[in-house]
Amino acid sequence: MEVGRSIQRVDAVDKVTGRAQYTDDLCPRNALVAKVLHSTIANGWVKSMDTAAAEALPGVVKVLTCFDVPEIQYPTPGHPWSVEPAHQDVADRKLLNRRVRIYGDDIAAVVAVDEITARRALERIRVEYEEYPPVLTPQAAMAPGVPPIHEEHPDNILKHTVSEIPLPPSDFRCAGDVLDCPAYHRFSGHYETQQVQHCHIENPTSYAYREGGRIVVVTSTQIPHIVRRVVGQALGIPWGRVRVVKPYIGGGFGNKQEVLYEPLNAWLCVEAGGRCVKLEASREETFRNTRSRHPISFDVRAAVDGDGYLMARSCVAVSDQGGYASHGHAIAANAVTGFRQTYLDQLAHRSEAYTVYTNRPAPGAMRGYGIPQCNFALECMMEDIAREMGLDPYEFRYQNLMPPGYVDPLNGITCHSTGARECMEKGRRFLDWDGLRARYQNQTGPVRRGVGMAVFSYKTGVHPISLETSSARIVLNQDGTVQLQLGATEIGQGGDTVFSQMCAQAIGIPTEDVHIVSTQDTDIAPFDTGAYASRQTYVTGHAIRRTGERFREKLLRYARELLPEAGELDVRGRDIVDARSGESLLSLADLALEAFYSLEHSVHITAECTSHVKDNTFSFGCCFAEIEVDIPVGKIRVLRIVNVHDSGTLINPKLAEAQVHGGMSMGLGYALSEEMKLDEKTGRLLNGNLLDYKLPTALDHPELHALFVETEDPSGPFGNKSLGEPPAIPVAPAIRNALLHATGVAVNTLPLTPQRLVDAFRKEGLL
Amino acid sequence: MEVGRSIQRVDAVDKVTGRAQYTDDLCPRNALVAKVLHSTIANGWVKSMDTAAAEALPGVVKVLTCFDVPEIQYPTPGHPWSVEPAHQDVADRKLLNRRVRIYGDDIAAVVAVDEITARRALERIRVEYEEYPPVLTPQAAMAPGVPPIHEEHPDNILKHTVSEIPLPPSDFRCAGDVLDCPAYHRFSGHYETQQVQHCHIENPTSYAYREGGRIVVVTSTQIPHIVRRVVGQALGIPWGRVRVVKPYIGGGFGNKQEVLYEPLNAWLCVEAGGRCVKLEASREETFRNTRSRHPISFDVRAAVDGDGYLMARSCVAVSDQGGYASHGHAIAANAVTGFRQTYLDQLAHRSEAYTVYTNRPAPGAMRGYGIPQCNFALECMMEDIAREMGLDPYEFRYQNLMPPGYVDPLNGITCHSTGARECMEKGRRFLDWDGLRARYQNQTGPVRRGVGMAVFSYKTGVHPISLETSSARIVLNQDGTVQLQLGATEIGQGGDTVFSQMCAQAIGIPTEDVHIVSTQDTDIAPFDTGAYASRQTYVTGHAIRRTGERFREKLLRYARELLPEAGELDVRGRDIVDARSGESLLSLADLALEAFYSLEHSVHITAECTSHVKDNTFSFGCCFAEIEVDIPVGKIRVLRIVNVHDSGTLINPKLAEAQVHGGMSMGLGYALSEEMKLDEKTGRLLNGNLLDYKLPTALDHPELHALFVETEDPSGPFGNKSLGEPPAIPVAPAIRNALLHATGVAVNTLPLTPQRLVDAFRKEGLL
Structure with missing residues (x-):
């Protein structure tokens, strides 16, 4: 079995020795350098510019x-193209914009022989603006009389959706308010999440050059095939005239599931006569001009019966979209969908989501895609309900969990497998939850401890909201090893390693004999929409499995020509074997030599298949956090974080563990310290750098424990389901709930900074 | 019709603007530099070396x-691997050799941070030799008592082969000597050709680095898939652990149909800890340490009947192989095979070929692969026989030509089509052959003019001597255009352009919508043995045609899903059309979008096929040369060269013409000025540079006329047959025969230098 082995990452040695090549490593020596001029107002127009x-x-x-720039508005999110115009992404920006919508908007660019010259040239450009007051919150943006940030949306609301559903088996109909249902307890709460940035190591970097009348863009992206399409759209040229190459990338976390500076880079290359032009975002530009996590506020309500069952919930989410649509309403919509899932409402559910333009730096996709936000609201609410009703918060969650076989009434996604309860049980035992809950009751004094938890569910890919399609190609080598070629991307998460294992498993050979082609070149890579939505092990996994099985059939067919008399054949290890006895009849190396060089029948054995996936499934998990709070200084010290995940079968348990560690770290910063802060007067980002923006350092990390409950999901290609994003989801609410346990103080706004805690402790009389 | 159009080369703009990227353009900034130490003796042993x-x-x-170096001897020629050990190439060299076999043999290498340091380090290495006298001719090498250059060949004869055949319809059996047949006239002659070099613009250049436990070699080669195999052999590692990438190359002409410094480069990379190492041959190293054209001497005889029909011919060819086997006996064998073809012997034919090791720089493959040599002997002989018998040399050739349907009795190659007679007629008319022959009779004075001609035939690919296999892959883009991916290589000859035309023709789309992937990466490129033997338009052409047709079927199958009610469908231009009316029903762009993004049936349409070709066919042609000879100074001025070719259907007439121009230029240097000269005492190459080696310059060129007779060969994928090599073949004998016509003096050794001519004119009493 190749799947399930904790083999070393296939790129481990290259990455630790510095041999792995990233975009900037590959950029030609003589490339020109481009730099972008950013506006010094947040809202208004460029009236004139003097570039002499x-x-x-x-x-x-x-x-x-x-x-x-061309008079073309184009969309930027990494979504599959929709053949129906109504479902296409919002095209609301040009390559450079006269209408300034954020402080630091892209308004001009310089191409020069080197970076210093380019920077000096930027300083010499004089700009005249027509300026409006910056609008920095959705509430301000929706106020009457506020000038629209995009003309097409006079009220600054990009989209507003409402879903009201009665849920089976009830025939209860919501008349006016779903909360008007029979219930024992009614709850309402307000929770707020902040804007944070991905902080991947490698800033968005690309270079572009002309080749044979086409434009080649080499870029650090999660979605090369989509970058190809959007560059074509933005420049108004046929998509086949664009070639995108994606080398190793230094992290993405969803920021690079967006087409960022690639279209501008491509256009600057064209304007520079086709010469190679490099465009590298600085860290400041990455914070401000690329994407971030949406700040979303939630007004939630719930009705619970006397036995502690959820009867109905409702949620109004207001998502701050900043100056540009990016992924549009998809994230707010996903947040309210996520709020609906995980637990079962017995009677009804209602959700409402607003996506509102403001003059903030525009958020986009980020690991979890709205779910960390809604999970904070949901899991704070679950904790707060339990507290109000005197229920055990563990039991209250446990009894309300979505059951196996659950079908979401709106999108039809089915719970094909669930280890949610087992995850909860495993975490409870590991942490000694019951012991600690009891021990930390009724503490006094300035330093107190507490434990908190949170539970989540997460979809696997984007079906049926959007298309799920993936292709793979396998190529036989002359020594019997193979190449695996995909459109799916390694973005640091270990994709290449698990893809190799899946390929080996499907063919029946050792993973060591699979060489994965890590770089995607859209000219020749099989099509795949890219790395996002925790889809690749699931959707691309299906493509690999199917292609591997077809490749295996082709090997056996050729082996049959060489072994006409043998019994049933199979591929095992490095050999063609007798399927019954296991006896080796022919090595794959000899088969390959014969297939390539036979004077009778030379054939180059390859296989290529598309898998169009029309299913989805839920992953589950939970987080337990143990913290210590220093009340006078408002400081939380996290002692332990324990994440327990049901992601179906693990393809590589060690990599899965590393994935969970990374997610917990991201959750830790989300909980405690990270926040993009704007100057309230100007809208200027105040902390767009890694000194002032408080990403947790290694020293800020507690013990991290990643545990798993392995289910075998019947819809997954190898029993597996989503794992990439989930680890980041439940950490913040678990810590917030631990704070509540330790102090009795509910802080409903992230991050849980000392200032915010001290204010809350003062208000509650602890200080 | 896309085939037959003189479209502009697909790489024209990139090449003339300097945008096309060659190996050195791609080499990373921080690559280490390797330089090779060359022996200062031609024959002997390295006893010790001091590198401190x-x-x-x-x-x-x-x-x-x-x-x-590893104790591994490996072969270097670009031949397909043979699964039978007896047919495998001669493995007679190591990465660096203690046994020195040429002056300047590779005996050590330095890897340093830059080229100057590497060169300075080379100068500091002290070497002690055991030296033997250099052996510089086959005659000297075969003399008794001469120490063997390779132990495995005590007589220095790498191989000696004899073929004796009676030819139908005769039942004449050669008893002792084929020339003992009934005949009216018996002829014998001796002709000699010299060693020349390819003189491609770009010297052999490569760089190598480690990636994921494998070695990547980026190299200027005609045969990337074979380089991959030979690097594996030379280093003793599985072939799948090697990846070879071939960018644009600055010419090859057969020199890069050999694995040159790539194995050494790969090993130096490994020894340098996997860091990137560049190894670029200087022009001097290219002359001496890479390959060249074999000097071959021919003793020929012929018996002719009273009507001027060839009854029998015999030929003994002695080929100087220099210090290493390279392509082994294949070239001498091909030369005697070529001597047998073009004309028909009524009764019998006998050939004998020797390939002999000497201490010359080792020759290998070069455009024509032995045929320019044998054609010089053959066409001088035909001229000389006609002269001796008082026959018209044009008519004598014409009446003896191989007839359509001819089957070579030894290798079975069939004359599927022949325009040989039409070529002769066309050239005769174009030049006013009869008028000039008459006008230039009986000249006197120091400056005289003459016209001469030569005829040739040439095979297409290597079947049945060796395997002919090729694969292609076609990938649909989102805008309905396609990529064409091949293992066959563009080497400056225009391959990419004609491949694109063939692909377009097979699918039914415009060539403009085919984007060819010019770079071969052995990890993902379909398998193909490479550019040699004028095989690609024929063998790869079959693969393209087959793959294009399969791709077309897939397009039509998907179109049928979208147009279930339509009549018979076809692909024309950029549309799916009604096959009868030609009415457009669906654009390919819309079909592509639907296929990629359909929520019903998403499939990424690609096709990949192997074509194993088991046929061969003859191209034909002739050259007419008009010259002026200044007898006192021994100087030939070529006034006109007219080549007329039957290469079947021309895929791109303008490119075909350019190919012929290049070949005539190569033939001109071969005829008049080029020769690698060795110091007779030491074996040192005296003119291994472009100042002392006399390659014709633009000013040395006469008017060049390229004419064609288009046949449609039934075995060719588009009626086409070989064209790449033939143009270089007949020029030298045509000029030699024109000299004979002008002066009555037969010079039987190439090149026709002033010194050689003056000596001959003195001997014949003209001076």
């Missing part, structure tokens, strides 16, 4: 402004 | 000598 002094600077090749 | 001073030099990373 910049153009006069020796070494400047081109100065281009928002007055020069 | 070199190693002590700052910036030197590694000094490796012939005492350090």
